[in-house]
Amino acid sequence: MITNNPSINRKQELPLKDDTSGIFLKVMISIAVFLFAVTLAGVLSINSMLNAWNESILGSVTVQVMPVNSADQKKAKQETMDHLQKTIEFLKKVPEVEHVRALNDQQLAKLLQPWLGDGIEIENLPTPKLIDVKLKSGAEINFAKLAEQLAAVSPLASVDNHKLWLNKLIKFADGLKMLALSILFLVVAITSGAIFYTTQANLGVHRYIIEILHIMGAKDTYVAQQYARQDAWIGFVGGCIGLAFAIPTIFMIAGLADQIEGGIISDAKLSWLSWLAIACLPLLSAMTAMGTAYYTVKKTLEKMM
């Protein structure tokens, strides 16, 4: 029976599988996906870092109470404690505040340890007292008004909402993010351009067959679909190769980042959703290659014939 004959399997009219340009495209796409994956991991990490920083800005306030200066240390200490108490009492009454906690001497010593070393007697030093204020979830507080009210309660109290120093970091991280996004855009544009010109050149190579197909009544979509199918496969395989190199690279960079102390970089964690996005890159590269090839064939054939 002819239907069971394996030799009768349909062969593509355009011999795109045998084209050497396919190898070039695979290499090109794998490099592009590698760069894309590493950069995307960077963007997503920066994003998670920014979110963590923003959360910390929005969720808490630090109030500091400066020590009273006096020759009589005992009196000065007592007056400082009175100011601290008044400030805590006031803060507890603020509606947006959920929790108020004064840092004890041990905690203060731990904060100063990187600068002053171990074994410091914090009670003998004129250090400010710190109050950690947790805000209610979603609460928005007017810091200027709070600072004004605090000054009325205690002239020694002032608000540090972390914004000042974090703002500089956030600006820097935002800049990095924009740079990374530009790289992502460039990678997609260059890859699409490479696919566009390779496909155009390839159409010239197979012009003879395409003319026959047209004379037989093939629509442009018939030709475009053959290119789109082939390039989708190239895009997928290239994407998988690029991803296979990118994942160990991302882990290596994450390992290096973990070695940096200070707790700022450690906020840059990739969620499972971010990993899922990275894992989907071969599909994205397949779709990009397919779409670009389809569009290129349609547009080129309109001009060519």
Next chain:
Amino acid sequence: MLRHSDIGNPVVIDMKNVGIRYDLGPEVLSDINLSLRKGSFHFLTGKSGAGKTSLLSMMYLAQKPSRGVLNVFGKNVNFTNRDSLALLRRRIGVVFQDFRLIDHLSAFDNVALPLRVCGMGEKEVKKRVKELLQWVELDKHMFDRASTLSGGEKQRIAIARAVINRPDILLADEPTGNVDNDIARKLMKLFIELNKLGTTVVIATHSEKLITDFAYPRLHLNDGNLRIFMPNEGLRGGMRTI
């Protein structure tokens, strides 16, 4: 032959003052006026370079005229979009002088091409192609690559490809040039059978024997101008413009 029954048939190819030129060169064909009715049969003759291929290429919609009006199946090709032109081409079978087979495909895949382009199911494709390859006595070479076939075999494959979807118009450029007399007669019989079923046939040929053996009107191209001669008139007799 112009049969009485053809006269009332619809015009399938209609050319009015058609001219064609390539780039800025001189006109290859000038002021061609021609109406081919459904079911008609014509030979197309003329010296090499007279414009036969250009005329045929306009008929199978590979080229648009540089001037004038060309209607195929009642549609003005200058105002027909690309997809609609593709649908019109599916109704036209073409046999090229140089066969134009796709070398890396088998004889089977080459013949199946017009059916697959139309989106026909593979079961029906296999049935039809097998039948036709048997008819042109090439079923033994069904799985051979086109590039490995002889000139005569390629020609039969090209003809099988042109007629596989039972076209409304069949245009053939020297279809019997590379085959022996027996096969040539058999192929002519196929064209005549298709013509009887209503296919409009135009055969470009240099073979005087073919023209005298089969009494059909002749379209003759000379210096880019077209004349018609009735059967057995010869080129000096009853010349008329069509």
